[in-house]
Amino acid sequence: MRLSRATSAASIAAGTAVLALVASGCATDTATGPNEPGGNGKQIELTITTFGTFGYEALYEEYMDLNPNVRIVANNIDTGGNARTDVFTKLGAGSGLSDIVALEEGWLGSIMEVSDRFVDLREYGIEDRGSDWVDWKYQQATDPDGRVIGYGTDIGPEGICFNGPLFEEAGLPSDREGVAELLDGGWDRYFEVGADYLAETGRAWYDHSGFVWNAMVNQLDEGYYTSSGELNVEGNAELRARFDQLAEATLSGQSAAQSAWDWNGGQSFVDGTFATFICPGWMLGVLQGNTEAGGGSADTGWDFADVFPGGAANWGGAFLAIPETSNNKEEAAKLADWLTQPEQQIKQFEAAGTFPSTLEAQQELAANPIPNAFFNDAPVGEILAGRAEGVIAQFKGPDDSLIQENVFGPPLQALDRGEMTADEAWAEALQLLNELVD
Template identity: 65%
Template structure:
């Protein structure tokens, strides 16, 4: 059990998370197969059991739940999906602070995994349910991310977030820009793509069209931060914001582009109920693999379809970066820890990660699943038949996991989020926004 000080930190974290707008592309006895097994015989439990699962955003698990129930007679899955990772974080920490209410399986987002590690004893050690037997399924760094300081494995990795660039071919054509994926990649510098070139093209686009180049500053900023070798925290766990010259330089670069009109000033996770993806409000969008499903959903919500013109290019300013990726964890409060651990292992096994990718556009964290998707190059009809899986496999090359401190997502959303909104609204300048962020940092974040 954590000390009272740690529990107070959880409560404070939950309270802070609830203040902000969110940002954010699992015992009972049973005979069972090995973790992640897909045997059709149904081995999870001799007695009926209901397993609750809480995910967020677009996970692509609906059909997998049905398949698992069919293969495991007596198991019923009751699923809850929260709209965003930020709201899921608030939900999880509120329930952790209360000591009850968590599902048998809880999806944890990479951005707030550091906070979960502060209370890792609230989650079961999956090694007790065979984690070490399937360790080789995952990329080494992904498995390590789900392991706490005491060597306890508290999360099975689902996806990772290699990032490419979504762009609207119709808007590019109207502005005289290339629309072919390879030509678009060359436009930004290909393998040597830079933020300087991205914003340079954006300035020309916005001047010519009078419209936004990107939807809002927050997602661009998140990607820029994730590309640094050390982001809001140093690898030793100390804060790395106020005196981080590289971070400030990137902030000023983004602020200059935003204030020049390149931001469409959209509301994160809303986009006018998807209409901004359809009406030409912006031409490019930051797309980690999991965001592809979000884009599709938003376009359809806004009344569009594949003909709206969105495509996906094998390029990203500044090079390889990882945004997001999730884990499935089993709280110690679960009354069905073994069954929940079996389901979590099954959902994150390579075969299921391929199915998840097909359903939600996510990119697997397991080696075999990634290799399979890379080799198929299956056209994605919605994104102009782009081979999104193969592109993501290329974007994953060179990706390294950045250390995420315990309040990383709070800094992203609650510290820099409001400052970036002020820039989008053009109510401040770069210095004013930076100073505002540092003030919020002092007020909301414990300096380790």
Template identity: 65%
Template sequence: MNLSRRTRLASGIAGAAAFALIATGCASDGAGSADGKIELSITTFGTFGYDELYKEYEKANPNITIKADNIDTGGNARTDAFTKISAGSGLTDIVAIEEGWLGQIMGVSDQFVDLNEYGAADIKDNWVPWKFEQGTDPDGRVIGYGTDIGPQGLCYNGKLFEAAGLPSDREAVAELFGGDDATWEKYFELGEQYKAATGKAWYDHSGFVWNSMVNQMDEGYYTRDGDLNIEDNAEMRERFDQLAAGTANGLSANQTAWDWGKGKAFVDGSFATFVCPGWMLGTIKGSLESGGGDASTGWDFADVFPGGASNWGGAFLSVPTSSEHPEEAAALAEWLTAPEQQVKQSAAAGNFPSTIEAQEKLAEEATPNELFNNAPTGAILASRAEGVEAQFKGPDDSLIQENVFGPALKLLDTGKTTSADEAWDEAISLLNDLVVNN
């Protein structure tokens, strides 16, 4: 990454200043109980890697106790957040928001504190510019501090590749897929080759592959102007047909997302490749542990991705206006997302930071990840992040991915249809029912 020394220095000073303010007690005294103790509640989802950071913050701020709740998936976290927003109560002092439903949150951005009131403008240069802009509403109110971003590399099982006569060395694998010129055509072609050699599936299920394909488009489910961009979208339909053909040829293992047979599918050779935004490395770690796998299972991580640079996901920490301790909550959110903490979060969760200084540190250190055959996952993700900018996400983006295309692709995964036309028509029908006419 070509970042100037001045940029790095400014980012480092901002991060250090943020910690210094918090450690010396910038939170107001007496805003909680009579003895000045304050409990801050926070809701995250998936694998955030914050447990040790909570302890560190509490040690530096003895008047603060953190009550943490973690929801299993981003989709369930979305449901939880909007149920509470609709009810007008129940949100915690800090709420993690996923990129896929950030557009929907922007429709109720007045329900969240403007972090400019707590110094957001002073630290905006910590982040890559597009991440900071994502957390800013149309009125210029900063409603979320960025946690991670989701540049994608390719996870693959080296042992399964060797069994199919394919190279397993990660540099050779990157070359095999085409390096900087990797395409989805090559990805599916290699999948056919793998299936012919082993009789087994190439990817876990169609939904995650589809999400990656859509995220690479200049405009996805919505145009930048906020209009739906699906029904007559020739490029999107072409990609759908490509995926449908691969799935019809048996390349999908028809796994259940976020379960994978309680992780066993990552261990028993059910599939050989997996699309991997940085945060997914932590998900795989948890799945391998659940399924009885470890470093010897054979998973690796290559600096390549079909179709080129792509971002999937990333999150923000926001403070609802209903918080009784907005100043203290904003201070905690700022600290958790500062570069120093983002480096620690990455080590714990496997995700990739959104702050410039943290990205540089991971790239420079190139720390081996034992679970992924000692791949320097941080450095690889830094490489995959070059040129990435997140796609505009409209208000129903997450719903469309999960509840419109999810069921349509499941028809292909289960073999209920091998027709791309039939699956596409099902998606359009669901789109009309759930979004257009709702």
């Protein structure tokens, strides 16, 4: 993901929350293989650090019930950006990393520059599972030397979340099928409907420019880097054209100028501040958590449409890696392998909306859609399975997330506030690029 995956405000406090999960019971170990639950009866403490909303809490408990000799100590960091800082700080210190560390897609490129600091999971049989994942997911975790450093967790196919009552008030279709038809087309169509909504209601169309920009960039064949790893911002006419398109809509009033990952404590999802929201699968949990934190519920009217401006796009995805500093590599591999099996990925999806990266789990969700009560009974699994078709992962360079957040973040926020023209905002982005990226 380019922007940091944020927490569900209802379930994860800001900063770092540590959850020590202690097993109970006295079941007998039964598994014998290196990637199966179980062990030799010796008491083992496994530490794991994730970020944002992973939906692992119940799975930790289940694993410990299956493995009474294992005690999981789980640490969750509020955003992917802060998790990146945590990982590289501890890599620099040479100690302090958990036995299992979640790595975010947006900064996987920088991790690949130090991939030898993580265990080659081929030593624990990950090659036997290579065909489990969508092919590009497995390749993302493979370094130039062929070492595989991460078990794939989720991916982030994108749809549009919309508030049905707000659409109805504006005289727009408010059912999922009607909204999908209404927004079918490119970004020009999305902003055209946004202009109509603004004119009719006087209210914003989307929460802030950063998330929309992230989606627009992700759809390009090459984003901030070329596929060969060269910076691809300055002189990139296609990138500039999309920036100008977004700037025009934002300066016209379509952005609600929200703070990323805040939304006024969730209140803005409840009070009609904006009508649409960029929704990769994992963001569904974020939207629900913030709506509930703001005093809303399923009755607030959020829904999920099977459409995305410009076609298929992916925002998101993480991996579970094992640092070389771990003293419990084999047991850590068992846990990471178990957490990323199709059965567990489905449970993770049900808990947090994180869409599986394993093909079997995707097929199960598509074949047996479960209505999501919060999103007006939308069959979100089935929708996301369709939205995942045609997604091709974009190459992420070493400073990809930094460019999104620290190079384009400030000028996009200035556009939201109406403080810069498009030309001024682009010039500031290029200045920040030269200052922050080698």
